Each structure stands twice: as structure tokens, then as C-alpha cells.
Amino acid sequence: MKILVCVTSVPDTTTKITFTDNNTKLNKAGVTFITGPYDDYALARAVELKEKTGASVTVLNVGEADAEPVIRKCLAIGADDAIRVNAEPTDAYFVAEQIAAIAKETTYDLILMGRESIDYNGGQVHGIVGEMLGIPSISPVMVLDLDGDTAQITREIEGGKEELAAKLPLVLGCQEPIAEWKIPNMRGIMTARTKPLNVVEPVGTDKLTTVASYELPAPRGAVKMIKAEEAETLIQLLHTEAKVI
Amino acid sequence: MSVLIFAELDEGKLKKSSQEAIFYGAKVADMLGTSATAIVAGAADDSELATAGRYGATKVLHASDSKLNEPNGMAYATVVAAAAQQEGSKVIVLAKSSLADAMTARLAGKLKAGLAANVIELPDLSNGFRVKSSIYTGKAFAYNDLKADVKIVAIRKNTVTPEETEATAPVEKFAPALNDGDFAISVKSTEKSSGDILLPEADLVVSAGRGLKGPENWGPVEDLAKALHAATACSKPVSDLDWRPHSEHVGQTGLKISPNLYIACGISGAIQHLAGVNSSKVIVVINKDPDAPFFKSADYGIVGDVFDVLPRLTKAVQAL
Ligand SMILES: Cc1cc2nc3c(=O)[nH]c(=O)nc-3n(C[C@H](O)[C@H](O)[C@H](O)COP(=O)(O)OP(=O)(O)OC[C@H]3O[C@@H](n4cnc5c(N)ncnc54)[C@H](O)[C@@H]3O)c2cc1C
Numbered sequence: 001m002k003i004l005v006c007v008t009s010v011p012d013t014t015t016k017i018t019f020t021d022n023n024t025k026l027n028k029a030g031v032t033f034i035t036g037p038y039d040d041y042a043l044a045r046a047v048e049l050k051e052k053t054g055a056s057v058t059v060l061n062v063g064e065a066d067a068e069p070v071i072r073k074c075l076a077i078g079a080d081d082a083i084r085v086n087a088e089p090t091d092a093y094f095v096a097e098q099i100a101a102i103a104k105e106t107t108y109d110l111i112l113m114g115r116e117s118i119d120y121n122g123g124q125v126h127g128i129v130g131e132m133l134g135i136p137s138i139s140p141v142m143v144l145d146l147d148g149d150t151a152q153i154t155r156e157i158e159g160g161k162e163e164l165a166a167k168l169p170l171v172l173g174c175q176e177p178i179a180e181w182k183i184p185n186m187r188g189i190m191t192a193r194t195k196p197l198n199v200v201e202p203v204g205t206d207k208l209t210t211v212a213s214y215e216l217p218a219p220r221g222a223v224k225m226i227k228a229e230e231a232e233t234l235i236q237l238l239h240t241e242a243k244v245i
Numbered sequence: 246m247s248v249l250i251f252a253e254l255d256e257g258k259l260k261k262s263s264q265e266a267i268f269y270g271a272k273v274a275d276m277l278g279t280s281a282t283a284i285v286a287g288a289a290d291d292s293e294l295a296t297a298g299r300y301g302a303t304k305v306l307h308a309s310d311s312k313l314n315e316p317n318g319m320a321y322a323t324v325v326a327a328a329a330q331q332e333g334s335k336v337i338v339l340a341k342s343s344l345a346d347a348m349t350a351r352l353a354g355k356l357k358a359g360l361a362a363n364v365i366e367l368p369d370l371s372n373g374f375r376v377k378s379s380i381y382t383g384k385a386f387a388y389n390d391l392k393a394d395v396k397i398v399a400i401r402k403n404t405v406t407p408e409e410t411e412a413t414a415p416v417e418k419f420a421p422a423l424n425d426g427d428f429a430i431s432v433k434s435t436e437k438s439s440g441d442i443l444l445p446e447a448d449l450v451v452s453a454g455r456g457l458k459g460p461e462n463w464g465p466v467e468d469l470a471k472a473l474h475a476a477t478a479c480s481k482p483v484s485d486l487d488w489r490p491h492s493e494h495v496g497q498t499g500l501k502i503s504p505n506l507y508i509a510c511g512i513s514g515a516i517q518h519l520a521g522v523n524s525s526k527v528i529v530v531i532n533k534d535p536d537a538p539f540f541k542s543a544d545y546g547i548v549g550d551v552f553d554v555l556p557r558l559t560k561a562v563q564a565l
Contacts, residue, residue, distance in 0.1 A: 013497050013517050017384040037498055092360060093353060093393075118497060120380050120387075122362045127318070127350020136319065136429045139347060142491065158343045158445055159492055160437035166430040176491070176498065208359035208393035212375060215386040217523070223530075223540055228549030234529065235561035237545060242527045244506040245449065245473060245562070 001055035002106065003046045006099055006113040006125070007039040007074055008089065009067035013118065019214045026214075035070050038114025038140075042172070044179035045144055046112055047078035053146070055109075056080050062089045062098045068197070075192035076184030082195065087202040091209045092120070094202075096128035101203045103133055108169060110151075115140035115173035126173040136166050139173025247282045247304075248274040249334035251325050252297060253316075253344060257289045261446050262340035264300050268407035269367065269400050270338035271301025276370055277336070282306060284328040284419070286313040286321050291416045298414030300407045306331075306419035312428065318347025320427035326355045327421030329395070336374075337397045342445060349399055359393035363501075364400045365524075382497050382520035402445065403503050403526070444493060447476035449506045452495065452522070454480035456511020456532065456551060460488035465555035466510060472562040478502070480512050496521035510551045514539025531555070 011017065012032040020027045035043070046057045059079040061067050064086065071082045085098040103111060116123035123139065130137025142161065143154035146168075153164045156175070184192070226234050238245045250270035252263040259267075267283055274281040283302040285294055287309075294305045308324045325348065329337055337352070339345050341362060353360045363379040365386070374391045376398055391398075444450065451470040457463060463477075470477045477493060484494035495502055497517035507525035511532060512518060519542055522528070530543040533550050540546045547554055 011381070013520075017381045019385070092350075093357070096354070118382055120362075121382060121501070122360070123346050124350040124353060124360060124362065127347060128354040130319075131322070131351045131354025134426065136426075137347070137351065138430060156343070156492055157435070157437065158443045159441060160435065160490070161492070162435045163433040164430050165433055176485075206357075206393075208357070208391070209361060210390050210392065212388045212390050214380075215377075215388070217383070217386065220528075220542060220544065223543045223546045225540075225546045225548070228547055228554055231547055231549065231554045231557045232561040234545055234547060235558055235565065238506065238527070238529070239565060242506075242544065244527050245565070 001053055002108045003049060003055050003057045003110045003112060004060055004103060004108040005039070005043045005046045005057060005074070005079065006060045006111065007043065007070065008036040008114070008117045008119070009033045009061065009063055009070040010036050010117055010119045013037065017216070019216070023213045023215060033066070033070060035073060036114045036117050038116060038173070038175050040181050041176055041178050042112035042114055042174040043074055043077060043079065044182045045174060047182060048179055049146065050078060058083060060085070060099060060102060062087055062095045064088055071197060072192050073184060075195045075197070076188035077182045078188065080195065082197045084197065084199050085202050086199050090211070091207050092122045092124040093128060093208045094204070094206060096125050096132060097204050097206070098202055099125070099129045100132035103129070110168060111171040112174055115175045123173065126171045130171040133171070135169050135171060137171040137173070138164060138166065140175040141172045142175060142178055144172065144174070144178055246333045246335065247280040248277065248336045248338060249325070249329050249332055250281060250283045250302065251337065251339040251345065251348065252283045252285050253340070253342060254285060254287050254289050255443070258293060259296060260340070260342070262342060262402055264407050265402070265405055266338050266340040266400055267297050267300035267302050269405045272367055272405070273336060273338060276368070280304070282328070282332050282334070283414070284308070284325055286324050287316070288314050294416045295413040298412040299409045302414045305414045305416045307416050308419045308421065310420065310423065312423060315432055316344045317427065317430070318344060319351055319430070320423055321348045322351035322355060323423055323427050324421055325352055328419060329356065335395055337395070339399055341399045341401055345399065349397060353397055356395045357393060358395040358397045359391035360397040360399070361389045361391060362399040364398050365404050367405070368398070379524060382501060383523045384520060401503055403505065438490070442474065442476040444476040444478055445500060445502060448504050449473050449475035450478050450502060450504045451475045451508045451510065452478035452480070452512065453483070453510040453551070454512030455482050462552070463489070465552060465559070469508070469555050469559045469562065472559045480518050509539055510555060512539060513537050514542060
């Protein structure tokens with residue numbers, strides 16, 4: 001069985017976002033880049049399935065050379081090899097096109113990725129890849145078990161969850177609690193250095209969506225404190241002043 | 246050439262977020278000098294569907310094939326793509342939701358569409374098609390230029406406030422060809438808390454964190470939510486500990502919500518929590534620690550014990 005895990009490189013979750021170049025570029029100064037937190041779940045489940053079934057796990061990143069530390073970390077966690085498509089991942093459709101091109105060359109039984117990236121929060125790449133390959137896509141997946149060539153899946157829906165079954169191959173967008181996050185150990189870090197990381201050039205050049213500029217939210221006004229003994233006043237204020245109830 | 250709006254049903258009724266999408270889509274249609282058509286899939290009465298007219302739709306296409314009664318992102322994408330083709334639509338509008346997310350991605354793949362998710366304003370058409378969206382989990386905004394022939398705009402809750410009219414929209418049957426592949430995923434069971442207000446749709450949300458100490462203590466949170474007709478939410482550790490279902494978890498790795506009112510009880514206000522809720526219109530924080538970081542991002546704050554404050558708030562709401 002072959003598993004492809006697609007990972008993004010994103011600013012650490014505690015990052016205070018700022019922009020440079022007249023608000024046209026993310027200010028990367030002092031920002032730590034990490035694997036997308038949801039992608040971490042996808043990778044962790046892939047490594048568990050590898051341990052159980054002997055599957056091979058390939059990590060794929062569409063990104064520039066500065067994403068390589070994130071890819072090496074995925075190798076250290078247990079992926080067998082990696083592919084980097086050498087391009088700036090600006091648009092969901094473009095990224096999906098790159099993933100689909102790789103998946104058309106080699107057939108993967110499972111293509112796993114996070115349910116969304118935490119930078120653009122589009123949550124679209126898995127579905128577009130599924131459509132391009134003509135195979136089903138499911139997201140956000142909380143439980144993934146394999147029963148021969150059938151996947152048993154639990155997916156979150158609004159106000160609850162849904163149990164699904166579908167035949168491989170599949171594209172899945174993953175989230176907790178699909179697996180326990182894994183941290184690389186010393187041996188993993190050492191072997192990661194010798195695992196293959198192949199760099200390939202992108203296909204197509206379509207940019208269907210581009211960002212003209214960025215903006216930061218306006219700061220909130222000062223907080224109005226209410227004494228605990230007068231808690232009831234809050235409800236009056238929400239009714240008459242804020243007019244939200 | 247009409248603007249097409251994918252409107253979603255919840256138990257046969259147009260979802261509130263879809264009413265917003267119809268209103269938004271009708272405004273865009275006005276700006277483009279064209280009409281707005283809504284496409285709906287699944288079982289619903291014509292009289293309910295005709296209410297799309299109140300929000301500005303001039304026609305409703307109804308795909309009523311019984312196979313569509315189960316929400317299914319892949320089959321719905323086939324339906325919406327066929328509707329877009331019939332109507333010659335170059336702009337498709339919808340409200341973000343669990344179903345819409347799955348549908349939109351497949352649709353974008355089918356139509357090779359430019360797509361903006363989490364859109365929070367009407368488009369600027371003065372120089373192409375530019376929309377403002379929320380990115381970095383609410384920590385920033387992007388102005389996106391949609392350059393493809395077909396454009397998909399997925400709006401976030403509270404992007405527009407619909408003004409209703411008395412108009413009704415004519416409902417037409419729509420029966421596109423569905424593929425076997427659209428039904429390749431079989432649904433074995435669905436578990437849904439019934440009767441509750443759906444969190445992503447809610448105008449008012451009462452949320453609680455680890456400060457509540459255990460799942461047995463959620464009574465006062467639920468009481469206030471009930472009095473306000475609000476949905477309930479929670480912080481990540483609370484769902485990790487299984488005190489509350491994962492579908493209530495808000496934040497960077499949970500749901501992103503933008504209600505009119507977010508009341509945070511016993512939540513410290515970590516940056517990852519804030520990320521999912523900071524676009525709420527009004528934020529209230531109740532925490533016994535006066536130094537809790539959440540107070541810095543709040544509009545109203547009470548330093549106090551939730552177990553004392555919440556029942557008093559509930560009484561005050563009931564007395565309104
Ligand atoms: C990659 C990553 C992603 C994350 N994603 C999310 C996310 O999506 N959502 C999220 O919520 N968190 C997320 N977190 C976790 C986040 O950093 C915090 O740990 C979490 O939000 C804390 O939850 P809490 O405020 O409920 O608990 P705590 O931090 O333990 O705070 C409890 C609060 O309750 C107060 N309190 C205690 N007793 C009372 C009382 N009787 N009355 C009033 N107040 C009381 C305390 O003063 C304290 O401020 C993420 C973390 C990481 C690393």
C-alpha cells in the first residue's frame with residue numbers, strides 16, 4: 001500500500017501576523033515555520049498505518065526551499081521519502097494541480113492531508129485533488145480504519161459526526177483525534193538526513209486567485225469591566241448598549 | 246448569466262446562513278446587472294423554497310432526486326455545476342459550512358474556478374473581481390483577485406444582514422444527470438444533537454473552558470445558553486478531555502465562528518483560542534483571574550467565579 005501525505009509549512013500557531021512591502025508580503029522575520037497542525041495528524045496516522053500494514057509513506061510539499069526543515073521533520077517522524085514541488089503555494093487550485101500531477105504518475109491508495117492550512121484556511125485542496133483524480137474526497141476525518149480495500153471513516157459534521165465507508169483510493173482531510181501527534185526521536189532525526197528528498201518543478205502556471213494586499217484587523221476598543229456583585233448589569237448593557245440580545 | 250447561489254437545507258428549511266448567501270448573491274447580481282438564481286438539493290416544500298425570493302432570488306432550481314436527501318458534497322457539486330452551466334453563471338455564491346466546504350472544493354475542481362473562502366465583504370468590481378477574506382485564522386485579511394472565468398465566493402456568517410421583502414421566487418424542478426461516482430461514499434450512521442442551535446449558524450454563543458473543572462459542571466453554561474437561545478462551545482482542552490463533543494471546539498484547530506455575541510466562561514484566552522473567535526462582534530469574558538489574557542480582547546469583562554456569576558446572568562436574561 002502506498003500513502004501520500006501532503007504537508008504545508010505555516011507560521012507557528014502563536015505567531016503575531018504582520019506584513020511588509022506595503023502590506024503585500026508576510027513579514028517572515030522572527031517567525032518559526034511548522035508543519036500545518038492538521039497535516040501533523042495526517043502524517044501521524046500514515047505512520048501508524050505503516051507500522052501496522054507495512055505501507056510506504058511519501059511526504060509531499062508544494063513550497064520553496066525554506067520549507068525543507070519541515071519536510072525533514074516529517075521524514076524524521078517516519079515517512080520514507082519526500083517530494084518537494086519547487087513553487088510558491090499561493091493558490092489552492094495550483095497546489096491541488098501539483099499534487100494531482102504527482103499522484104497521476106504514481107498510484108497512491110491513500111492521499112492524506114490536513115483538513116485546512118492555518119494560513120489561508122481554505123480547506124479546499126483535498127476536494128480539488130479528489131475531483132482532478134476522479135476519486136472520492138472526505139473531510140474532516142476524525143477516525144480512519146482500513147478493512148481490506150475499504151476505509152471506515154468517522155467525519156465531523158455540524159453538531160455531530162457521521163460514519164462512512166468508501167473504497168480506496170481516497171483523498172482525506174484529517175483532524176484530531178485521528179492519531180496522536182508524533183515527535184521525532186534521535187534515531188529518526190539521524191536517518192531523516194539520508195532519506196531521499198526529490199525536488200521537482202511545477203506543472204501548469206494557472207493562478208486563478210492572487211492576493212493583491214493584506215490587512216490587519218482594527219484593534220478592539222477598551223474592555224468595560226463590570227463588578228461581579230453587579231453581574232446583572234451586563235445583561236442590561238448587552239441589551240441596551242451593545243444591542244446583541 | 247445569472248449569479249448562482251447554492252442554498253443549503255436543514256431539515257427541509259433554508260439555513261439561516263444560506264439566507265445570508267442569497268441576500269449577498271442578489272446584491273452581487275445587482276452590481277453585475279443580472280439576476281440571482283438559487284439552487285437547492287434535497288427534500289423541501291415549494292412554499293419553503295419560494296421564501297428564497299424574500300432575500301432577493303428571482304428563481305429557485307430544485308434538485309429533488311431522493312438520492313440527494315442525504316447531504317453529499319460530491320453529488321451536490323455535480324448538481325451545482327450543472328445548474329451553473331444551465332444558467333450560464335460565472336459567479337457562484339454560498340455560505341461556508343461543513344457540507345458547503347466539501348461541495349465547493351469539488352465544484353472548483355470541476356469548473357476550474359477561482360475561489361475565495363471566508364469572504365467578509367461584498368466584492369469590489371471597480372478593477373476586476375476583488376473580495377476581502379479572513380486568513381491566518383482571523384489574525385489578518387486578504388484582498389483576493391479572482392481571475393478565473395468562473396468565480397466562487399464562500400461567505401462567512403454575518404457578512405451581510407439580509408433585509409427581507411415580501412417577494413417569493415418561482416420554483417423550477419431541476420434534474421441533472423448524477424454519476425455513480427458521486428455516491429461512492431456510503432453513509433452508515435449519523436449522530437447529531439437534535440433540537441440544539443447549530444454552533445456555526447448561531448448568533449449568540451456561550452462557551453466554557455477548563456475553568457468549569459469537569460463535564461458535570463456544565464449546567465450553568467447550558468442554562469444561560471438556553472435562556473439566550475444561544476449555542477454552546479468550548480475550548481480545546483475541554484473537547485480533548487471529552488467533557489464536550491469535538492463539534493463544540495472553537496479556535497485555531499477547531500471551528501472558526503463569528504457570532505454577534507461570544508460569552509467566554511473560565512477560558513484563559515490563549516492565542517489559539519482567540520484565533521477562532523476574535524471576529525465575534527461582541528466578546529464577554531468571565532474569569533476569576535483578573536490577569537487572564539482574554540480580558541485584553543474583550544468588550545465586557547467580569548472578574549468573578551463562573552459558578553456564582555452564570556446563574557445570576559441567567560436570571561437577569563429571564564427577567565428581560
Ligand atoms: C497547535 C495548537 C493548537 C491549539 N488550538 C486550540 C484551539 O483551537 N482552541 C483552543 O481553545 N485552544 C487551542 N490550543 C490550546 C490553547 O493554547 C490553550 O491551552 C487552551 O485554549 C486553554 O483552554 P482553557 O482556557 O479552557 O484552559 P486554561 O488555560 O486552563 O484556563 C482556564 C481558565 O479558567 C479560569 N478559571 C478557573 N476556575 C474558574 C472559575 N471558577 N470561575 C472563573 N474562571 C475560572 C482560570 O483563571 C483560567 O484562566 C491549541 C494549542 C496548540 C499548541
